[in-house]
Amino acid sequence: MTPVSGQQHPISLYLKIWGLLFVLSAMSYMVDYFHFEGYLRWTLIIIFMLLKAGLIVAVFMHMAWERLSLVYAILVPPLCLLVLVWLMAEEAGHTLLTRLLFFH
Incomplete structure (x- = not known):
């Protein structure tokens, strides 16, 4: 053995x-x-x-x-998704503000 x-x-x-x-x-x-x-x-x-x-x-x-490449492969995609969610939330706030300003 x-x-x-x-x-x-x-x-x-x-x-x-x-x-x-x-x-x-x-x-x-x-x-x-x-x-x-x-x-x-x-x-x-x-x-x-x-x-x-x-x-x-x-x-x-x-x-x-672990190797740095494996760490990047696991951590970078969720971080990118968080950035995209933040961008969508910012745009949603801008859209709401614009609608309240012009249609209210």
Whole structure:
């Protein structure tokens, strides 16, 4: 029998990331506990959500150790879609403003 060769990451790395995810989740809950409101609340929630998702993708899905071309192939299309959604939302706002201005 031949030994299987591959990447082996220390368990301490996964435990540290798990602990960091726990801290980020606690901070996310603290946003509601301290009754933040408005744009500050949503900005903090989105920042914590993106940090947690980035850690999960980078470490637990092993993207941190992949080739850069594979990372680009996975991350660039959703980013392009987000840019297109943002452009469509901007155009929708302009169209609504124009209709309210001229037809109201």
